[in-house]
Amino acid sequence: MARTSVLSVSSVALLCAILAPMTCLNAQVPAAQAPNNSAGIAELYGMLQAIEPYRKTTEVSGKVRVVGSTAMDTVAHMWSTGFKQFHKNVAIEITAAGSADALKQIVGDRKVVAMLSRPVKDDEIEELKKAGVQQPTRFIVAREALGVWVHSSNPLPSISGDQLRAIFTKESSAEIPTWSTLGVTTGPIANKPVKIVLRPETSGTHAFLKEFVFAGAPMREGGQILQSNAEVLSAVSTDPEMITVCGLRASGKSVRSVPLFAGGKPVASDDQAVLSGQYPLTRYLTLIVDMSQTDAQAKASQEFVHFALCQTAQLDAIRAGFFPAELPKLRAGLDQLQGNQLR
């Protein structure tokens, strides 16, 4: 079925009526916490302004089918709403069937936009080609930042990729490290072994750690497995010996995300560091289209990807809990779609 509903003006008014009692929009509401760090605001603003705004060069029409990641469903709907402001005669159908299904779908229908909440490997692209997708092309459209979380009383100053690997994989040692080997040499936890908690293997976070961060190294068993970010952080909040990796946008009481040691220095897990690309632990979200397809529907799909790489869509990604892709990645994507620009 086509999913093209957009909140119309009248429905917006109705929504307001329905939600108004809950959102208490009146003058009694305390003033929003005003930020007082104008330098920080200017910096974030500058970073986002550097992303190319979308400009319609040709009008497209027809149906765009976007298939894949459930985690990207919300952001894909936002992109759909934004895209249709520019292209009135486009219908967009979004199906959240999971990242694994996305690759099957593009083999079955080479005009779809496949949506994966993870990076796509070279050999997967080769597989698609063997299956008849002539020119499968990857576009990095957003990032999810992952945090390394500990109890807020845990004094761990920062953690390196190698240390993370030693904790979560059994590649270097069957013995789990103690906190002192990570640099916590005093205090009650110094000689205690690190306790691991993670989300299940079926979660995107776990799969990403295993395949992309630890490059297939055998994961350490025996850690606690909990379903959601919220549960994982809740467990960490009760135990200063515990460590986890989960979404940086998750939040909880009595926990903190540790700076990551990269490029010879600790990198804070803040918005600036993630946006600029200095923060190293981020998971790419990917769209794939077959660039060899040239009919109207394929052109509309390609234009949808173009929109996703531009400013409005990147702001949508932030609203959906992700981060924009790094600027060079966005530009590389635009270049693959358009090429040959006047400079």
Next chain:
Amino acid sequence: MSRRWLLSGDRIAVFVMAIAIALANGALAIAQSRFVDSGARDRDFGFSQWQDTSEWAGGMTSAQVPEWKLGVQADNTETGVVIRSVTPGSAASRMRFEPGDIIITVNGFQVGIVNDGLYDLREELTRRADKEGFVSLIVQDHINRSLHKVQVRLDGSQSALRGELIYRERFTLSPDAIVAINLENVSRPFAVVRNGQVLYRLNSSAPTIPFEINYDPAYITPQDIYQVRATISSGGRTILETRQPARVLTQGNPNQVKLLLSAPATTVGNTGNALAGAPPQVITAGYPNLNTLLQQQVAQVYRQYLEREPFPLEWVTWTMTPGASDRIASLPLELMASQEYFDKVGNSNPLWFASIFQSILGKRPSQREVAEWMRRFAEVGNSRTELLRQLYTQASAKR
């Protein structure tokens, strides 16, 4: 990894030659400092990082820089930017650049595709050119493959909107004051103009502030109406704003304007239909372009659904959202569709559904309702957004 030191295969060969050229004209020290990074190559997180944050410098400069053009159509490749054609009369044509020539660096910084990222020639020219538009390029001649270091004076952008901000109030503006000037499409607010927004810290307390917006003319549609407006905010409050934005650029309007700034109104009335659109003269506070009422609404919706304040990055996103007062109407549904909300209410479809049902209809769903809506959820391909829209539509219809 920084592209100043991630060089592979052919590129290394090219750079050895480039450094040889630099050596020949006595500039080795400069070339070394640009291409050799003192940090160790950091692969420990297993995938790429970008440490050259100058790519993000965008609007962070003390004022917007003019855009410079070389005048070429070109293709990005992994060995540089390959010129496809040269615009007659342009800087490139004056330098006798020809199709097939490859531009390898701009002031020592690589252009083209590096480590799957694109370092765009247009951006680099604008970023690296001096005030006069001079840049230094390393170009490979397409005939004999020799490398040349050439000094080029670029063509300036002609598309500038200039003007002055004037204010009469007696203020001593604090050093952290931020000026935000926005060029907006009135006819189609969602059509953002490239380089149409300027935001910088004000380091002056003069009563007249000259400004220049070097917008991208490719984004201007003659049929549309454009306006420019400005705010000055400081210490979390907007202290000056244009009550009356000026029409500019198209439809016979000028490209030079004086904008009168005045103190914002001091109170915000209870408009009753706040979500439907804030009155244009309400005060702005804290974040530029986001009036107090909108700011309260955004914060309230985040508290309601995610039990937290918006993050600074989320705030800045709202300040940049065209038509924010319309967009906020869909924020409750957007937040209820989010992974964060899903996690918060128990990380399962039935728990999530019970929670959105309660929010939208104000009661708990019956078992039959849960079963019915879970069936619909499967029908809509497990799209939370879609299910929320259907539930909301049904709730609206009942009213």
